[in-house]
Amino acid sequence: MNLSPFALSARQLSQQIERMRRDRVLRGKVVNLEEYRQMRERREPATVLVVDDERSLCQALARILEKEGLRVVAVAGADELRRAIETHPVDLILLDIQLPWLNGLEFCSVLKAEPALRDIPVVLLSGHVSKDDIRKGFEAGCDEYLTKPLDMNRLVRTLKYMIQP
Numbered sequence: 001m002n003l004s005p006f007a008l009s010a011r012q013l014s015q016q017i018e019r020m021r022r023d024r025v026l027r028g029k030v031v032n033l034e035e036y037r038q039m040r041e042r043r044e045p046a047t048v049l050v051v052d053d054e055r056s057l058c059q060a061l062a063r064i065l066e067k068e069g070l071r072v073v074a075v076a077g078a079d080e081l082r083r084a085i086e087t088h089p090v091d092l093i094l095l096d097i098q099l100p101w102l103n104g105l106e107f108c109s110v111l112k113a114e115p116a117l118r119d120i121p122v123v124l125l126s127g128h129v130s131k132d133d134i135r136k137g138f139e140a141g142c143d144e145y146l147t148k149p150l151d152m153n154r155l156v157r158t159l160k161y162m163i164q165p
Contacts, residue, residue, distance in 0.1 A: 112141030
């Protein structure tokens with residue numbers, strides 16, 4: 001699998017510049033209102049990559065997350081996943097563990113081992129709720145493990161917390 005770090009590093013650089021600008025504005029005793037407005041307008045929504053073979057769940061998650069101001073890229077197959085990672089700067093990955101074409105735990109491990117991708121938060125989604133299953137998820141490198149059926153309020157809170165600059 002060819003995981004392109006270039007789209008991600010450009011996004012990370014842009015976020016760092018934005019943070020530096022925000023810090024500079026906040027350090028000043030007087031805030032330039034026009035500069036603040038421009039800074040707020042330029043901020044792009046965070047992108048969440050949803051990887052699940054259930055199209056209806058992908059569509060539901062996309063609707064909910066887009067209402068929360070997030071950009072969503074949903075994929076249900078291996079080819080779509082490869083293209084999405086290569087072409088979209090991603091801020092967080094929602095990854096189903098049980099996919100017919102991919103072991104989510106192994107894929108999480110691959111992501112976390114890749115230097116250009118390891119800082120992207122990965123939230124595993126699973127119907128497996130045993131302590132052993134959850135432990136395996138964290139051992140694979142996930143940042144959070146949510147069980148199905150999903151509590152959408154908890155999901156949104158978790159994503160917003162993990163994506164905040």
